[in-house]
Amino acid sequence: MDRYNPVITGISSICSLGHHPEDTLERLLKNDSNFSKVQFKSKVFQDRRVAFVQDFNIRNYIKDRKTLRFMSKETQLSVCGVLLCLADSGITVNETYDENEIALFAGTGSSGMNLDDIENFLNNTTDDNTGLFSPQKFGQDALYKLNPLTSFKILPNMPPAVAAIYSNIKGDNLIFNPWEGNALLALYEALHEIYFGRANIVICGGSDCKTHSNAFITFAEYGLLEKGDIVLSEGSAYVCVESHECAMKRNAAPYCSIRNITHRSCPGPPPYSISSSEKFYAEIIEKALADSGLEPGDIDLVITSDDVNVNIDDAENNVIRNTFDHCVVLSPKKNIGNAFAAAGFLNVAIAAYILKHRLPVQEKKIHRILVTSFSPGSEKFVMIFEEL
Amino acid sequence: MRRVVITRTGVVSPNALCFDEFSENLRKGKSGLGDIDYFNPDTFPCRIVGQVKNFDKDRLRAKFPRLRCIEDNKVFFGLDAFLQLLEHRDDGFRECPVNLGTSLEVFLIEKAFQFSPYTFDMDRYVTTLKNGNNEPYLQVPLDFLGNFIKDEFSITGANYVNCSACAASTQAIGHSFHMIRDGRYDEIIAGGFDSMLNPIGLGGFSRLGALCMDNELKEKAIRPFDLRRQGTVLGEGAAMFILKELEHALKTDETILGEIIGYGASFDAYKLSEPESDGSGIGSSMGKALKDAGIGPDDVDYINAHGTGTLSNDKVETIAIKRVFQDRAYKIPVSSTKSMIGHLIGAAGAVEIAAVLAMFRDNFIAPTINLEKRDPECDLDYVPNHSRNEKINIALKNSMGFGGQNATIILKRYEG
Numbered sequence: 001m002d003r004y005n006p007v008i009t010g011i012s013s014i015c016s017l018g019h020h021p022e023d024t025l026e027r028l029l030k031n032d033s034n035f036s037k038v039q040f041k042s043k044v045f046q047d048r049r050v051a052f053v054q055d056f057n058i059r060n061y062i063k064d065r066k067t068l069r070f071m072s073k074e075t076q077l078s079v080c081g082v083l084l085c086l087a088d089s090g091i092t093v094n095e096t097y098d099e100n101e102i103a104l105f106a107g108t109g110s111s112g113m114n115l116d117d118i119e120n121f122l123n124n125t126t127d128d129n130t131g132l133f134s135p136q137k138f139g140q141d142a143l144y145k146l147n148p149l150t151s152f153k154i155l156p157n158m159p160p161a162v163a164a165i166y167s168n169i170k171g172d173n174l175i176f177n178p179w180e181g182n183a184l185l186a187l188y189e190a191l192h193e194i195y196f197g198r199a200n201i202v203i204c205g206g207s208d209c210k211t212h213s214n215a216f217i218t219f220a221e222y223g224l225l226e227k228g229d230i231v232l233s234e235g236s237a238y239v240c241v242e243s244h245e246c247a248m249k250r251n252a253a254p255y256c257s258i259r260n261i262t263h264r265s266c267p268g269p270p271p272y273s274i275s276s277s278e279k280f281y282a283e284i285i286e287k288a289l290a291d292s293g294l295e296p297g298d299i300d301l302v303i304t305s306d307d308v309n310v311n312i313d314d315a316e317n318n319v320i321r322n323t324f325d326h327c328v329v330l331s332p333k334k335n336i337g338n339a340f341a342a343a344g345f346l347n348v349a350i351a352a353y354i355l356k357h358r359l360p361v362q363e364k365k366i367h368r369i370l371v372t373s374f375s376p377g378s379e380k381f382v383m384i385f386e387e388l
Numbered sequence: 389m390r391r392v393v394i395t396r397t398g399v400v401s402p403n404a405l406c407f408d409e410f411s412e413n414l415r416k417g418k419s420g421l422g423d424i425d426y427f428n429p430d431t432f433p434c435r436i437v438g439q440v441k442n443f444d445k446d447r448l449r450a451k452f453p454r455l456r457c458i459e460d461n462k463v464f465f466g467l468d469a470f471l472q473l474l475e476h477r478d479d480g481f482r483e484c485p486v487n488l489g490t491s492l493e494v495f496l497i498e499k500a501f502q503f504s505p506y507t508f509d510m511d512r513y514v515t516t517l518k519n520g521n522n523e524p525y526l527q528v529p530l531d532f533l534g535n536f537i538k539d540e541f542s543i544t545g546a547n548y549v550n551c552s553a554c555a556a557s558t559q560a561i562g563h564s565f566h567m568i569r570d571g572r573y574d575e576i577i578a579g580g581f582d583s584m585l586n587p588i589g590l591g592g593f594s595r596l597g598a599l600c601m602d603n604e605l606k607e608k609a610i611r612p613f614d615l616r617r618q619g620t621v622l623g624e625g626a627a628m629f630i631l632k633e634l635e636h637a638l639k640t641d642e643t644i645l646g647e648i649i650g651y652g653a654s655f656d657a658y659k660l661s662e663p664e665s666d667g668s669g670i671g672s673s674m675g676k677a678l679k680d681a682g683i684g685p686d687d688v689d690y691i692n693a694h695g696t697g698t699l700s701n702d703k704v705e706t707i708a709i710k711r712v713f714q715d716r717a718y719k720i721p722v723s724s725t726k727s728m729i730g731h732l733i734g735a736a737g738a739v740e741i742a743a744v745l746a747m748f749r750d751n752f753i754a755p756t757i758n759l760e761k762r763d764p765e766c767d768l769d770y771v772p773n774h775s776r777n778e779k780i781n782i783a784l785k786n787s788m789g790f791g792g793q794n795a796t797i798i799l800k801r802y803e804g
Contacts, residue, residue: 044511070660100672104655108551110493110529115510122508125497125587131505133498135587139431149597152660152790155492156530156551160790164655169670172653173793174563176528177551185548189563196570213510218527220514265485265546269454270535271525378535378547 003130006194007254007388010089010240012081012205012351015336016051016233020084021353024336028350029361032333035231040116040213047375048225050211051233051337053077062166070152071162073234077342078207081236082167085203087150089240089252092380093168096250103172103199106160106189106238107183109208109245109341114153121145159207159236172199179272179377180206180305185343188261188347188381190241200246208341222271224376230307232293233337237345239352255352259368259384262288266378273378281374288370288382296323299384301354301361303347303371306331307338312374324370328362344373348383355387391649393802395642396466398472398579399742401625402438402729406472411746411794414754415615415775419728423622426585433601434594434690436609437585438623438730442464452540458532460494460523462735465626466581472575473628479640481575481630483669485545486534488628489556489580491734493527493732495588500526526795533581543577551734554694555653555789556580557627558737561587562651562797564631574636580738583624593622596661598698608758610731612695612724613702613770615763620696623730627738644802645745649782650681654793662700663788667708670786673794674712681798683782685713688720689797690753690780692740693770694788695724696731705786706766721778723771727757737787746781748801751779 010340013020014035017027027034035049058068058076061083071079082104086093093099099157115122127134134326152158157175164173174189176182183206190202209215210232219225219232247254266275275281289296302324306316320329331348339346351369354361373381395408402420404410413420421438429435445464457461458597466488500508503516534547550560557580564578584593593599600609600619610621637644654676656669663669678684693705702724710717725743726732732739743754752775759772780801787795 040510042511044512044514053769083705099657100654110527115508119508122497122500123506126501126506131501133587135427135429136431138497138587138591139429139433143432143591143595146591146595148597151592151596155553155790157553157556157789157791157793158660161553161655161789161793162660163658164657165792170655170657170669172676173552173655174550174653175552175793177549179529182531182547182549185546192567192570192572196566198566201731214527217510217514218525221517221525222529263546265538265544267539267544268535269539270532271529273535273539295707378531378538 005242005244006191006241006258007247008239008256008352009242009252009254010085011255011349011352012084012088013237013346014053014077014081015235015339015346016053017336021349025350025353028332028335035301045216049231051231052211053234058194063324065179070149072153074207074209075159076232077236079163079166080134081205081207081238082163082203085238085240086167093195097201099168099170099275101171102201104160104164104169104194105174105186105202107176107341108156108159109210110178114212114214120208142260169203180340180344180375181373181377183380183388184344184373184381185379188263191258191261194241194243194284201242203238205236206341206345207236208339209234210340211388224272231337233339235339235346236351237342239345239348248385254388256355257388259386260288260292262291262315262382266380272376274376276315278315278319282313284382285319285323288384292384293370299324299368299370300364301328301330301369302349304329305373305375307333316372328341328364330361336342347371351385355385390569390571391647392565393632393634393637393644393647394629394678394745395632395637395644396473396630397645397742397745398469398628399739400440400469401739402440402623405443407742408421411750414725414728414743414746415750415752417728417755417757417773417775419757421607421609421697421730424585427587432590433597435603436606436621438621439585440624452790454546456592457523457525458528459496460528461624462490462581462583463528463533465624466584469579469626469628470537473630481577482574484544484573484577485548486537487548487560487576487578488534489550489560489734489738490530490582491551491553491556494586496524496526497588499524545789552793553791554733554736555787555793555795556734557652558785558787558795558797561738561741562653562795565648565651568631568633575630575632577628578631579626579628580735581626582732582734584622584733585624590622610697610727612697612727612756613763613766614759615761617697617699617702619698621730625732625739626735627742646748647800647802648797649800650677650798652676652680653795660791663704665704667704667711669792670705670788670794671708671711673796674708674784677796677798679750685716688782688784690783691720691722692744692785692787693722693724695726697726701788703765706768709768717768721753721771722768723754723756725754741785744785744799747780747792753778753780754775784790
């Protein structure tokens with residue numbers, strides 16, 4: 001991966017601990033969290049915790065009230081994520097780079113439809129005698145009430161596509177769905193795009209919103225909520241990845257370099273694939289270290305995908321404990337919740353911020369960070385970032 | 389430079405259930421459109437669709453009992469297209485990635501009210517789930533099919549799920565082409581699968597104003613490039629391909645259906661539901677694909693258009709083709725195979741790429757059917773109504789998605 005020595009030159013992170021990486025990290029290191037109860041009516045889920053992005057007002061970023069009507073919360077978060085990332089990287093579209101040269105690779109989440117939005121509409125669709133769904137009733141009494149813009153709220157390509165409109169990005173694009181690892185494929189492919197010379201700059205990231213009722217129903221159905229007290233969350237994070245040469249040419253101040261990304265696909269049945277094999281996780285970490293020419297002792301900080309309260313994480317924790325015995329370990333989901341498609345990029349943004357600002361973590365100087373992404377979903381990653 | 393070829397394809401479309409039948413029906417200009425019969429659509433403003441008929445879902449359920457948790461038709465179409473890849477030989481591709489395009493999760497509204505009659509109540513619904521009634525899924529995650537195929541057939545590669553709306557499967561195939569050409573893989577399973585032919589999908593699209601509402605037109609409801617076009621028709625289906633590096637394909641002595649030589653993608657960054665009026669978005673995508681292929685406008689001898697039959701799409705795509713190909717635009721046959729199968733959304737690009745491969749293999753150019761009254765603003769050669777017995781060598785395939793995502797693939801006849 002070091003042929004073009006890709007670097008991160010801009011970051012954004014919007015999550016339950018703040019709208020900027022510095023806020024998030026400060027509160028994270030203080031072990032702060034911002035969990036609350038669900039906002040939809042439910043006795044079944046009334047004790048579940050969620051992590052909302054606080055004080056988020058899209059109108060601070062987009063003034064046009066009309067266009068906001070077709071944006072889901074995830075889309076709003078994504079639009080802001082891309083705008084903040086571009087601003088942070090010091091890039092002005094069509095000045096720093098031509099609009100057609102900037103690529104946007106992103107990941108988005110599943111179950112985007114907020115049932116609260118369509119509940120009244122849904123309840124006009126049942127047969128008077130059976131109470132079951134009636135297509136005839138739907139067509140007659142409900143369909144005309146359906147907001148024509150609803151489709152734009154639920155299509156999973158919309159968060160990055162709308163972000164492209166608001167940031168005037170016209171280059172190559174890829175959008176992946178639905179889990180944390182699938183979203184991180186955006187970063188993996190961005191590096192290859194740069195490595196093979198098809199792009200010099202890729203804005204890549206993820207967004208997700210799992211705080212609404214539909215996410216709870218879907219995850220309950222998959223059996224994910226039974227795995228522990230998982231804190232569903234929302235947010236977005238983007239990073240600007242550039243070839244080192246281009247970043248230097250425009251006098252950018254990179255956050256860090258990307259030393260290695262190792263990817264493996266996990267066997268296991270759908271709907272989500274989880275491996276409880278410590279061997280599987282250990283092998284990915286070993287490969288990432290070996291490919292980078294590093295030893296475990298060269299890593300100063302491990303940022304894990306660990307969900308703390310979810311028992312699927314035992315394998316990951318055991319492997320990290322066994323591999324990095326003197327290393328500082330940070331598990332951001334413990335404080336910011338699990339924002340799935342955004343979660344991996346939130347951890348990448350945190351790593352980049354620590355490295356750029358040479359922030360000590362638990363009084364230890366950090367020069368090199370290993371980030372794991374072993375969360376639900378078939379695609380697993382180990383990423384190594386280092387200071388410049 | 390490594391060359392990338394397509395060695396196998398599986399197709400499920402509204403006018404055919406396999407590649408051979410698909411090719412034959414495209415040549416005949418046979419439409420697969422008609423009334424939807426999944427549910428009673430009498431009260432729906434739009435009832436004409438491209439439904440896959442005579443598809444045996446129960447056969448797949450019997451073969452794969454784990455699919456009992458699935459109602460979403462697109463998963464079955466995708467799986468069937470994949471199984472067609474294995475029909476003649478089942479070897480190789482155990483370590484290759486799966487890269488599939490699709491659009492969005494279907495919300496199984498019938499199940500919602502089955503568990504919670506009259507008024508949807510999430511607590512009642514979830515309590516019923518907890519009593520063991522958790523099948524089928526209310527919503528199936530988009531990575532389900534890829535993971536199912538991987539798990540069932542012991543494939544260990546990555547599962548890429550491209551969700552770029554109507555450009556999704558063209559992107560998935562183009563992205564796979566780059567991955568093989570770059571030397572990252574020797575073979576990839578790529579394609580697309582989709583179905584939005586359910587009450588919410590059909591209803592939602594009709595509210596968007598994108599569909600032709602004149603149900604009396606029957607199979608003529610979609611009329612790409614015709615002056616009287618009123619909108620598109622929703623279709624469903626899937627197409628899967630084995631993409632291989634050429635030397636690798638030759639070693640296994642497989643029939644080569646075509647070669648992919650270029651790919652490009654772009655954003656309009658304009659509006660969500662309509663393309664930029666000057667055609668610059670899809671024009672940029674075509675330009676990138678030509679550059680990527682190392683060819684010029686004079687080398688292309690067929691264009692498979694996105695050609696949805698909506699007022700703005702057909703006009704803008706025509707403008708974009710003229711913008712890229714200049715005077716030569718008038719000499720290149722351009723057809724919309726959607727005129728026969730409707731708009732397959734996330735699967736559209738994949739099935740239309742299968743159409744191009746059929747044209748390569750069987751030496752014809754598929755027509756744009758229902759094109760009776762010429763639109764002065766759509767003045768190219770759209771191969772109206774009848775196929776042509778012509779041999780094409782290089783074909784360009786366009787896809788344009790909601791949200792302004794564009795993708796173009798360039799395919800070449802493989803001559804050995």
